[in-house]
Amino acid sequence: MYELIQVSENSYYIQSPAKIGLVRLNDTEVCLIDSGNDKDAGRKVRQILEANAWHLTAIYNTHSNADHIGGNKYLQGQTGCKIYAPGIECDFTRHPILEPSFLYGGYPCKDLRHKFLMAQASNSEYLTKEVLPNKFEIIPLPGHFFDMVGFRTPDNVVYLADCLSSRETLDKYQIGFIYDVGAYLTTLEKVKKLKARIFVPAHAEATEDIAPLAQYNIDKVKEIAENIAARCVEPLCFETLLQKLFTDYNLTMNFEQYVLIGSTVRSYLSWLRDSNEISAFFENNQLLWRRTAQ
The missing domain is CATH 3.60.15.10 (Ribonuclease Z/Hydroxyacylglutathione hydrolase-like)
Structure with a gap:
């Protein structure tokens, strides 16, 4: 080190x-x-x-x-x-x-x-x-x-x-921190096309060809988004959805993971709502998320 x-x-x-x-x-x-x-x-x-x-x-x-x-x-x-x-x-x-x-x-x-x-x-x-x-x-x-x-x-x-994580990190933790999912995917598509002598990501090995890892990150983001949408076939509040995702991916919740994964899941929900993949409504003083009809 x-x-x-x-x-x-x-x-x-x-x-x-x-x-x-x-x-x-x-x-x-x-x-x-x-x-x-x-x-x-x-x-x-x-x-x-x-x-x-x-x-x-x-x-x-x-x-x-x-x-x-x-x-x-x-x-x-x-x-x-x-x-x-x-x-x-x-x-x-x-x-x-x-x-x-x-x-x-x-x-x-x-x-x-x-x-x-x-x-x-x-x-x-x-x-x-x-x-x-x-x-x-x-x-x-x-x-x-x-x-x-x-x-x-x-x-x-x-x-x-x-802007991307290693395969090992994604396979282990599944949900990497993202602030803006749409912008993140656009960035990864741009990175796929970049040419350089060598690329040095902060959290992956240096490489001469970044495109395969960029695509792996893109695929993982879309997989997580689909899983979140699928979980919302029945209306869910945020806390229940987060609990189910932690269980699905065998993650351990603590304060740090709660805010990092929680913030990321909120960003996915915003992206999915803006893309009309899910809807949001209030019922019994709860904000609920539900997948739109396919």
């Missing part, structure tokens, strides 16, 4: 729970793509920098989930580097309480205010083309989170953040 792996002349990644991209800008300066999940990750990154006599100029965050920005504060404090994040992700990075609050739908209890869902705040600025290193490209990848992006480096390495 935290091994530095070179994938091209100037592009690397650091093997960690959420892969950290590292790009050499010249003989002495580097930038990071994300920073890992906590202060300890930041410390390990700093040790890699020092071992190679590299100076960190900037961290470019793909999005604001805690496992991607957790090392920001430590590394910024140690190196004085700039931090950039796209759109609303920048606001979440500045105010990390927004992540567990969004997931829970209110002020999060202490069971949700921990480093896995709430990083330490860092002084981030909005990501624009103007602040990127020369010949870097921003690749919009919405769906998993609000304004998530990936990056293409000058030596044609593409860092894909969380």
